[in-house]
Amino acid sequence: MSPITIVEGRRLSLTNLHKVIYPQTGTTKGEVVHYCTVTADPLLAHLHDRPLSFLRYPDGPDGQRFFTKNVPPGAPTWVQTCEVPHTSSGPTRQVLVQDLPSLVWAANLVVELHAPQWTSGAPGRADRLVLDLDPGDPATIVECCTAAQWLHERLAADGLEAYAKTSGAKGLHLLVPIEPTPSERATAYARGLAVEAAKALPDLVVHKMTRALRPGKVFIDFSQNAAAKTTAVAYTLRARALPTVSTPVTWDEIAACTEPAQLAFRFEDIAPRLARHGDLHAPLLDPARARPLPGDGRR
Known part of the structure; x- marks a missing residue:
């Protein structure tokens, strides 16, 4: 029988906590869940009000992996959800992870957490x-740092x-806090930046997705930036060979990077x-930091 855990008054059944998820390091599912609990404050802050997509890898990164936007079957009734209009197959209902019980429930599924650039209260406005x-x-990431x-x-x-x-x-x-603007407008501005970067750094950067151009x-x-697209959120574990995390970094760290391991x-x-730097992405959560895109009004 799976152990029942009480998290902030909610009953959760946590399964297979001794199962090894990352064989190269021996990292277990229990350690994955524990990581999410000790990182809950910044994780929840960046997840708040953002409809989530899950990349599930219950048997580890070498096992079956599947991407889902719909609310998983068996989700507790207290897990909040919202209707999302921006999907190729029409509206769908997705999970909102708004509190610690919901985060522990999601961690028990073994997931990467992906979110759009807009919140549930303003779908399609980045x-x-x-x-x-x-x-x-x-x-490698060293070249990424230059770009x-x-x-x-x-x-x-x-x-x-x-x-x-x-x-x-x-x-x-790279993430930038902006005053809410239609996702199409954000995409167009981002595309312009990518094209400009490719012209300024032709030996380093490409803006076209064509694989042959990218080596x-x-x-x-x-x-x-498109309304229907999502990005891995800050502090999420990734379904990679090692238990790596999408980790906020300083610009000094980027400038000093000469080896990928850094x-x-x-x-x-x-x-x-977190103890040393705090949440380096906390400014993204402050509405006062948001600025309009060029051409969107106030500068």
Whole structure:
């Protein structure tokens, strides 16, 4: 029988806690759930009011992996949900992880957590801009850091402040707090930045998704600003060979990066980083930090 755990008054059945999810490190499902509880404060802050998509990998990253936007069968009735209009198959109902019991329930499913750039109260109106920097072999996150610094300065020229995090895979994500604007407008602006970066750094950056163009370069993916797209959230574990985390980093760390290992963080690294830096992405949660995109009015 699965153990029953009480989390803030909610009854949860946690299953197979001794199951090894990451064979290379021997990391168990229980450790995965524990990581989410000790990182709950910043995780919940960045998940708040954002409809979630789950990449589930219950048998580990080498087992079956499947992406789901619908509310999983058997979800407790107290887990909040919302209707999401922006899907290819019409409206769907997705999970909102708003509290610790819901986070522990989601962690028990073994999931990557992905969210759009808008909240449930304003679907399709982005309050964040995202640029996904993806290196094509043999390029690495080191090359991403060079591209990120160019984008950081270019965004600043438009009065926008970028905050960086590792993707938890090979690259970097840059996120910018913006005043709510239609997702189409955010996508167009992000595309313009990617095109400009490719012109300024032709030996380093590409803005087209064509695979043949990407070896040795950094692809700037602007498409994740579309209303129907999602991005891995800060502090989520990834379904990779090792238990890596999408981790906020400083611009000093980006400037100093000369080896990929310098910006590779596992779940055990996150608590010490939070103790040292706090939540480096906390400014994304402050409405006063949001700025309009160029052409959207107030500057």
